[in-house]
Amino acid sequence: VTGFVTATAVTARGDGATYDVTLDPLWTVAERPNGGYLLAVLARAAVEAAAAVGADHPHPLAASGHYLAAPVSGPADVVTEVLRTGRTASQLRARLVQDGRTCVEALLTVGRLHPDAEPWWSDATPVDLPPEDACVLLPADRPGRPYRVSILDVVHERLDPAVLGSAEGRPSGDAEVRGWLRFADGHEPDPLSLLFVLDALPPATFELGPMGWVPTLELTAYVRAVPAPGPLRVRQRARLVQSGFVDERCEVWDSRGRLVGQATQFASLRVPEGQLPAPRRGPAG
């Protein structure tokens, strides 16, 4: 298993702006690098680029990635540009380029998170979950699924059984997935890895019925704190499926119950005509 630090390693080219990366074949879904993983690779390069201009901003605070083309595993470049440096935060652009083509372009705010930060105000109660050992470990391979979810070899995702009805043909009808997450190699969560965690669960549309591929167009993630060691609680929820597009909101809490990451993404739904069930509305939210 290639751990998070190795899979997101960047090597400065020497021009102060370009970084060599190797996209790892394990950090993929259906052989395509996962979107949150790519955002973490871009953020790793961004914090290095900020350090290269003297900014003490080792953590991503906010990152917006727009997905233009799916890269393949293997070598790629990250091209960075420092847009602004400030006292508490710096802002950068980072682009993932492969074979001369920009696959992902991101804008990032980086800064320094303090390990002992506590909420001044919050309404973010951790998502309610059964105990970890009462949840169901997702497999990378599943009979009848024509592709491999290789990221499930690098993270252990244990989902609440209540959101796993679709695996048995009885989807819950609610656009929410939730569960526990740990890195398979024992890597404890850190701020950079939260960018991956915020896009690691199955699509929130999982329990609405067969929906096909849900490619991300845009993913915005906020990292709010240095996560404590231990398992993470993750909830991903959609608000509206309409006209072939869906939003998904993700929240991550650490083992101390603190909200450490938030994300929203905008994805398209590629569902073959006729495969869509009749329109319906979900429960009032």
Next chain:
Amino acid sequence: VTGFVTATAVTARGDGATYDVTLDPLWTVAERPNGGYLLAVLARAAVEAAAAVGADHPHPLAASGHYLAAPVSGPADVVTEVLRTGRTASQLRARLVQDGRTCVEALLTVGRLHPDAEPWWSDATPVDLPPEDACVLLPADRPGRPYRVSILDVVHERLDPAVLGSAEGRPSGDAEVRGWLRFADGHEPDPLSLLFVLDALPPATFELGPMGWVPTLELTAYVRAVPAPGPLRVRQRARLVQSGFVDERCEVWDSRGRLVGQATQFASLRVPEGQLPAPRRGPAG
């Protein structure tokens, strides 16, 4: 009053990439152009740039703006680059440049929204509000406030009295503002103007006590439908105030009760030391 269409007008420079704009002095808070207004200006240029390369994508679907420096009212340039054109969506970068300095850089996905789109699945019940005439119209000038909220001359914002305790020194203690919104000149909401609406309410921290200036670092907005004519319902809510940063989530429903816009923003809080009340937690969410 300068209406939305005039205030966001862009004029092609002729190179297919650059647009002249004039930032309107009325679309400001404390004489600084509003962040959602600036995102709308960038999106106006982006849909024009998409049209210039033959894409039938007149509406913003997703836009992420990162705020680097506050521009002033007056002339500025928008520099666009088409990153990808596709069948259902195109993606672009747009930068607002004033006096040679990039003030806002944004990544945008544009496409075409269909006026009769209905949810296939949704849990987005419209925010509950008292009738419009039982809500309180916000004034651009308020005794004791040292700056002018000029955008309140171009939009009529009627807030739920329950979130206006702070005006009388009795803040609710909840990080939510909500109310009705209409353009003052009778302009009916359209997809582009939702980018402004999604950042038009007072900060969600309004009812937590005196918080000072809340400058936006990042604003991501999704436009989900062509809004029906009539007043808009808007709710803005924070999840976590910590370490000098706050997230704010905004949702907009049209007069037919459809969710038409969603946004999230990441802002810093500039509160003078000693002015912060003791740490506390909000109600469980």
